[in-house]
Amino acid sequence: MKKGNTIFFKNSPRIVSYAAICGSKEKEGIIGGFADVTLDDDMYGETTYEKAERKMLVNSISLAIEKGGFNETDIDVLLSGDLLNQIISASFAARRYSFPFLGVYNACSTMSESILLAAALTDAGYIKRAVAATGSHFASAERQYRYPLELGCTRPPQAQWTVTGAGSCVVASGKEGIKVTSATMGRVCDYGVTDVNNMGAAMAPAAADTIMQHFKDTGKTPDDYDMILTGDLGALGSRIVKDLTWEKGYDISDRHVDCGEIIYKVIESEFQGGSGAGCSAVVLNSYVLSKMQAGLYKRILFAATGALLSTVSSGQGESIPCISHAVELEI
């Protein structure tokens, strides 16, 4: 059933297991302690950043499958994407497995997009179990989107730091685990931001649009959620999303948490926090889901946010279209 842009799942597909791997900088933050694996060396024993990123993704997928007590043959499909051109991390990760692969891409909103589709396919009874997975690597993202690390470019204060990490979860039918109650599909929003160093400002309107659409479609209010978790708006973007929703009559300020804001120790005058597909993937699939399982949070809205630009689109003078897909998780 759908109302507005929100799909309501009849049979409540469940997140039955999850795993997260993060890098050395992430290890020092609050979230690092909740990840299954933390790296001391972000090369992860590989010869290139891209291969290190892929290895994190593969290992987080395998770990999520293993932690759920499953074998590879129990999985019906992998839904995954990442920030590298032609989502090679996801495609090459999928090569390691015998189950089918559906590639998805909505930048840093890929985690919620893949959970949304995994939940829909499971809820409808087409499949029994899907893995939703994504990740990113600071060094591979920097050299693809910005500058070679060797240049040592200075970062402006509105910049975020691409998270080195990967997160995966198994979405399955059944009665055990964390329910995926509903999912709100995001629309592309573009408020005309052209500063590629200010993703938070670009993405905040998309997050606000989806969160408010979710409230409208479900008839719920911010009070119905223990946490409203955005993907990677960072400190500035978080303030903007709270302002934008407050202006429309929704006060989310006392329960809004941003993955980008909590993954590192953020000092806003210095930098804004984390970003990248791995940011929300790591925070959700470690700290958040484990605290839900422990009963600390009963219901959360997870709205990962993505900036749909490329170096070519920005080079051609385009502003940054953004998107946010939201999934409602309940215990």
Place this chain on the structure above:
Amino acid sequence: MKKGNTIFFKNSPRIVSYAAICGSKEKEGIIGGFADVTLDDDMYGETTYEKAERKMLVNSISLAIEKGGFNETDIDVLLSGDLLNQIISASFAARRYSFPFLGVYNACSTMSESILLAAALTDAGYIKRAVAATGSHFASAERQYRYPLELGCTRPPQAQWTVTGAGSCVVASGKEGIKVTSATMGRVCDYGVTDVNNMGAAMAPAAADTIMQHFKDTGKTPDDYDMILTGDLGALGSRIVKDLTWEKGYDISDRHVDCGEIIYKVIESEFQGGSGAGCSAVVLNSYVLSKMQAGLYKRILFAATGALLSTVSSGQGESIPCISHAVELEI
């Protein structure tokens, strides 16, 4: 319901309208006459190749909506992706519309992937109507994946030509239109091909794997289909897929057609035919669907094929992982 890797749709979601736009070189081929719009100038009145590609995609989406007698508000979601880094054609196209957007990417298999997901969401009753769309542009693909056009590089005989074109269809619930009966999700196959000019050889094993999996899961044989349509294997790849399936006891030779092979006039010693996400999108959403509607083909298997490489993965010495998703279409 799923058997093996094939989803069977209970309510037979329908392709109710479709549209295709193609470039000047495509116009000269057999398929060009069936496209809704053909360009005399591949710049399509834009200042960059990327913007021309985007304009084709946008116009094919709008045309498919219009041809079905729908308005923008009748559409629940757009499923789209393309070959440009970060699928900017799809994302920027989605910015033009008020409905939600789910970005997908499986290279040139994106057309069948997006129909598969659109059919699943529609069949399950989550949504009423989805647009599945993709496209490509020779010039934007050349400069991103290969060499600047200005270099005038010689093409080896095993190379294919990226199609300038876009195709879209509206998948809806109801009793009218072309049925989507089932869909087989592809696995990633990699036989170790590293020649980026020989996509046909790289992708043929993935096509063979999915086609044979489809026969196995559905209990059907090649004789049950009027046409088995692969995406963009080209002349050499088409011979390989026929060999690979024949070796396993399936003779598809008398009903196999490849979109890449029919879109241009192919002389194999000179070149292999068309490729790119736009190749199968244009052929399906013009010639094939119109001939199905006219009753010429009653049941076809559409298996678009994708090469999941990037310039970085090939530069790092990797072979080319490939995938093919198949949808069964019936009238």
